[in-house]
Amino acid sequence: MELIPGNDIKVLAATTIYFPLITAFILLFFGKRLEAGRLGKRVKGWTGWLATFAIARSFAGAVVLFFELISRPEHERAIAVKVFDWIKVGGFDVSFDLLVDPLSVVMLLVVTGVGTLIHIYSTGYMHDDERYSRFFAYMNLFVASMLVLVLANNVLLLYVGWEGVGLCSYLLIGFWFEKPAAANAAKKAFIVNRIGDFAFLLGIFLLSSTVGSLAMGQINAQAGAMGAATATTISLLLFAGATGKSAQIPLYVWLPDAMEGPTPVSALIHAATMVTAGVYMVARLSPVFEAGDALVVVGWIGALTALWGAFMAATEYDIKRVLAYSTMSQLGYMFLAHGVHAYSAGIFHLVTHAFFKALMFLGAGAVMHALAGETDMRKMGGLRKVMPITGWTFMAGWLAICGVIPFAGFFSKDAILASAWHEHQYALWSIGVLTAALTAFYMSRLYLRVFEGKLKVPEGVHAHDAPWTMAAALVPLAVLAVVGGVINLPGTLTLEHFLEPVVGASHVPEGITPWILAGAALAVAAVGILLARALYMTRSSNVRRRELYQRTRPLVDAARNKFYVDEFYGRVIVMPGKRLAQFAATVVDAKIIDGFLTGIGRATAGFSEGFRRVQTGYVRSYALVFLFGAVAILSILVLRVS
Amino acid sequence: MNSVGPGYYLLLSALMFTVGVIGALVRRNAIVIFMFIELMLNAVNLAFVTFARMHGEVVGQVIVFFVLVVAAAEVVVGLAIILVIFRQRASANVDDVNLLKW
Amino acid sequence: MTWEQLIFGVVFVVALGSSMAMLFMRNAVHVALYLVAAQMALALAFLLQGAFFIAAVQIIVYAGAIMVLFLFVIMLLGVDKQEALIEPLPAQRPLAIGLGVLLAAEIIYVAGKGLELVTGAGANSAALNEINQNPGNVKALARLLFSSYLLPFEATSILLVVAIVGVMVLARRMSASDLVRASKNDETLEAA
Numbered sequence: 001m002e003l004i005p006g007n008d009i010k011v012l013a014a015t016t017i018y019f020p021l022i023t024a025f026i027l028l029f030f031g032k033r034l035e036a037g038r039l040g041k042r043v044k045g046w047t048g049w050l051a052t053f054a055i056a057r058s059f060a061g062a063v064v065l066f067f068e069l070i071s072r073p074e075h076e077r078a079i080a081v082k083v084f085d086w087i088k089v090g091g092f093d094v095s096f097d098l099l100v101d102p103l104s105v106v107m108l109l110v111v112t113g114v115g116t117l118i119h120i121y122s123t124g125y126m127h128d129d130e131r132y133s134r135f136f137a138y139m140n141l142f143v144a145s146m147l148v149l150v151l152a153n154n155v156l157l158l159y160v161g162w163e164g165v166g167l168c169s170y171l172l173i174g175f176w177f178e179k180p181a182a183a184n185a186a187k188k189a190f191i192v193n194r195i196g197d198f199a200f201l202l203g204i205f206l207l208s209s210t211v212g213s214l215a216m217g218q219i220n221a222q223a224g225a226m227g228a229a230t231a232t233t234i235s236l237l238l239f240a241g242a243t244g245k246s247a248q249i250p251l252y253v254w255l256p257d258a259m260e261g262p263t264p265v266s267a268l269i270h271a272a273t274m275v276t277a278g279v280y281m282v283a284r285l286s287p288v289f290e291a292g293d294a295l296v297v298v299g300w301i302g303a304l305t306a307l308w309g310a311f312m313a314a315t316e317y318d319i320k321r322v323l324a325y326s327t328m329s330q331l332g333y334m335f336l337a338h339g340v341h342a343y344s345a346g347i348f349h350l351v352t353h354a355f356f357k358a359l360m361f362l363g364a365g366a367v368m369h370a371l372a373g374e375t376d377m378r379k380m381g382g383l384r385k386v387m388p389i390t391g392w393t394f395m396a397g398w399l400a401i402c403g404v405i406p407f408a409g410f411f412s413k414d415a416i417l418a419s420a421w422h423e424h425q426y427a428l429w430s431i432g433v434l435t436a437a438l439t440a441f442y443m444s445r446l447y448l449r450v451f452e453g454k455l456k457v458p459e460g461v462h463a464h465d466a467p468w469t470m471a472a473a474l475v476p477l478a479v480l481a482v483v484g485g486v487i488n489l490p491g492t493l494t495l496e497h498f499l500e501p502v503v504g505a506s507h508v509p510e511g512i513t514p515w516i517l518a519g520a521a522l523a524v525a526a527v528g529i530l531l532a533r534a535l536y537m538t539r540s541s542n543v544r545r546r547e548l549y550q551r552t553r554p555l556v557d558a559a560r561n562k563f564y565v566d567e568f569y570g571r572v573i574v575m576p577g578k579r580l581a582q583f584a585a586t587v588v589d590a591k592i593i594d595g596f597l598t599g600i601g602r603a604t605a606g607f608s609e610g611f612r613r614v615q616t617g618y619v620r621s622y623a624l625v626f627l628f629g630a631v632a633i634l635s636i637l638v639l640r641v642s
Numbered sequence: 643m644n645s646v647g648p649g650y651y652l653l654l655s656a657l658m659f660t661v662g663v664i665g666a667l668v669r670r671n672a673i674v675i676f677m678f679i680e681l682m683l684n685a686v687n688l689a690f691v692t693f694a695r696m697h698g699e700v701v702g703q704v705i706v707f708f709v710l711v712v713a714a715a716e717v718v719v720g721l722a723i724i725l726v727i728f729r730q731r732a733s734a735n736v737d738d739v740n741l742l743k744w
Numbered sequence: 745m746t747w748e749q750l751i752f753g754v755v756f757v758v759a760l761g762s763s764m765a766m767l768f769m770r771n772a773v774h775v776a777l778y779l780v781a782a783q784m785a786l787a788l789a790f791l792l793q794g795a796f797f798i799a800a801v802q803i804i805v806y807a808g809a810i811m812v813l814f815l816f817v818i819m820l821l822g823v824d825k826q827e828a829l830i831e832p833l834p835a836q837r838p839l840a841i842g843l844g845v846l847l848a849a850e851i852i853y854v855a856g857k858g859l860e861l862v863t864g865a866g867a868n869s870a871a872l873n874e875i876n877q878n879p880g881n882v883k884a885l886a887r888l889l890f891s892s893y894l895l896p897f898e899a900t901s902i903l904l905v906v907a908i909v910g911v912m913v914l915a916r917r918m919s920a921s922d923l924v925r926a927s928k929n930d931e932t933l934e935a936a
Contacts (some may be wrong), residue, residue: 617742620667627667627847634854653855654760654789656851656852658763659851661766663847665763665767668841674772677776677779681782684783687786687790695869698870698871700795700881700884701888704885706795708893708896708897710802715903717810721814722915734821
């Protein structure tokens with residue numbers, strides 16, 4: 001049964017992109033004028049609501065598309081629509097065509113759903129910003145680009161969205177560009193992403209020349225035939241792009257710095273959606289990854305990033321940076337899932353993570369809002385008493401990420417670990433479990449320090465709970481963080497079945513094993529939480545903390561300094577680059593190129609100095625030359641005629 | 643009927659033109675140079691009239707008419723320039739007017 | 745030998761002879777007189793080729809008006825001035841003569857290629873004679889001038905007016921008060 005005819009699906013899919021896109025451009029060009037206009041005077045910040053409406057409209061479209069899909073039989077749940085021709089050169093044909101299938105609809109729902117909530121939150125959070133409407137213009141542009149990315153039915157269009165979200169990320173990290181730190185962070189994010197994108201582009205070229213087409217369907221259909229070596233190369237190049245966008249080792253360094261942007265940006269772009277683009281891309285092109293051996297790399301990079309990020313998160317004091325490292329770590333989980341062929345588990349974790357991480361970022365934003373921009377968690381404490389909504393919702397997020405049953409994070413993380421076990425990747429499984437313990441520890445550390453214990457706020461600050469717009473975003477996200485797991489409850493596996501036509505079925509151990517694994521995961525989570533409680537919440541915790549610090553000092557110090565990776569990159573990559581630029585500027589440019597040009601000038605001057613002697617001033621000499629020219633031309637004519 | 647072939651007229655025209663060229667290059671009195679230029683123009687006129695006879699129409703003669711008018715204008719202006727130069731330097735020698743050089 | 749060939753022989757000798765003579769006359773007046781002789785001979789050549797109107801104009805405008813103008817200027821600048829024999833530009837004379845001869849050779853070669861130089865072939869005198877009979881040389885010229893060549897004709901009239909005005913400006917002797925005014929103009933220009 002089809003609910004809506006084919007053409008309407010095309011319109012529906014295209015308008016989910018058009019609405020935010022058009023709103024973005026309206027706000028970009030007329031935002032300030034609209035805000036200063038008649039309506040703007042009466043309803044302050046109505047441009048933000050306009051932007052929110054655009055995203056909500058896209059969300060509604062996504063919901064309709066979702067119901068359309070589930071109303072169809074399973075094998076018909078992939079609707080490709082061609083919106084318009086784009087590039088048509090000879091046999092090379094790339095059009096603006098969109099693919100509505102279970103995977104893209106799930107992403108669509110996450111992006112627009114979380115996006116809508118974050119937009120609502122932003123109307124409160126950015127209320128007093130002088131570039132209020134421009135913020136929403138960027139946010140809408142971001143959502144439009146992200147929708148292009150997830151809906152694209154060919155790799156080139158996906159790349160358009162990929163670069164679009166990168167651009168918006170840059171613009172929004174540097175939104176407060178008056179702050180040098182923000183401007184630098186934006187540049188860093190952009191440049192690091194460029195490195196990944198370059199590899200990604202190479203991967204696209206290789207795909208194009210191997211398959212001869214950029215359409216998703218054709219690529220995935222011919223993936224098996226392209227040869228293992230080629231498939232591995234392509235996959236590694238594409239994955240290099242994913243490491244940039246999704247903040248994996250070795251290109252993760254931009255994500256912590258990206259926290260200089262406004263908090264809603266961190267929530268939407270650097271937690272819920274953009275950074276998951278790499279995860280989505282790997283799932284989308286999973287047949288290519290399956291055809292080669294690249295998945296081993298994907299899994300290990302994911303696992304190592306998960307552990308690495310968790311280590312740094314455990315020692316960080318900046319509340320947003322903890323969340324950033326945590327994001328990195330959770331993204332590592334998703335790639336770990338892909339690495340063990342459990343794509344639906346990866347996407348499942350992507351969805352639940354979008355819920356609880358966006359929730360926690362928004363909660364952190366509410367805390368900062370209440371504490372006049374303070375981000376150092378050593379200066380906070382017991383905030384749940386003064387800001388109950390934020391506190392309770394944050395607690396939901398905390399329990400979800402720790403993997404406490406029955407919160408959303410438990411199910412998704414358990415699915416990943418179970419898949420790893422099933423694939424006999426015990427090393428990856430162990431890293432995952434260790435990371436789970438660390439995750440529980442550092443998140444508890446964050447939550448307990450900030451929200452529990454004695455009330456502690458920076459001096460001169462009157463803490464207050466979030467305004468209703470912020471709460472309106474926090475509460476639904478908290479509910480989702482609590483119950484989000486139902487979309488893929490063990491036994492029903494709804495999401496997995498839904499995604500099966502796209503990414504294939506995933507396998508989990510049979511019998512008693514999954515229960516044991518789940519128990520193990522729960523146990524390590526409990527260990528992490530209890531450890532944090534022991535170190536931060538009991539009377540003797542200060543002493544214990546000092547003792548622990550004494551014992552693990554090198555590790556903690558190193559983690560606190562981000563394992564010196566920034567310094568390492570600075571020495572190994574940035575410095576030689578600067579040297580090269582210096583060399584090019586002072587030697588190549590100043591000496592060789594300028595020298596060449598000066599030489600031409602000198603030569604011309606010297607030649608003129610000699611040649612001007614021809615100018616004798618005698619008119620009869622000129623006439624003689626004139627005659628010579630005439631005779632010469634006539635001679636040539638005579639010689640050619642005869 | 644004219645029994646003399648046009649080739650002879652053209653030969654005369656070419657020789658007179660050459661004499662005009664040589665004279666304009668070797669003489670130094672500005673007025674004399676001008677007269678040699680007139681000689682060249684006359685030689686060309688002869689060629690045009692001959693061409694008119696060769697083609698059996700009068701268009702060539704019309705061209706001569708225009709050459710005459712242009713020559714007249716040119717002589718008038720040229721002589722005026724010579725006059726002005728003479729007032730400045732009391733000489734009609736073109737070699738004396740050589741300030742405009744490197 | 746027809747009388748036309750005879751006349752052409754005379755024309756040839758006189759025209760070429762007097763133009764050669766122009767080269768060697770040191771006095772400008774003599775040069776002018778030989779030029780008149782050459783132009784007269786050319787007028788005869790025009791007549792021989794059926795260009796009656798042009799022949800008349802050649803005598804009236806060239807040999808008459810223009811040459812009188814030349815003589816007038818020569819008188820104005822002083823008759824007694826003779827050109828010095830020393831050539832200050834050393835290579836000028838041999839180069840000019842060499843290139844000139846080469847030029848003549850080439851012109852003759854080109855002209856000789858198109859039509860046989862020695863035989864009388866190539867001429868279309870009959871057609872021209874017919875035009876000269878009916879409607880007549882002057883009428884035929886006038887028809888062309890005022891129909892196909894009207895625009896160039898008007899352009900030459902503008903050229904003549906411009907030449908007249910230009911010459912008046914050039915040859916005007918400035919009075920003392922004019923000079924003062926001109927220098928003042930220059931100063932204001934410089935100031936601006």
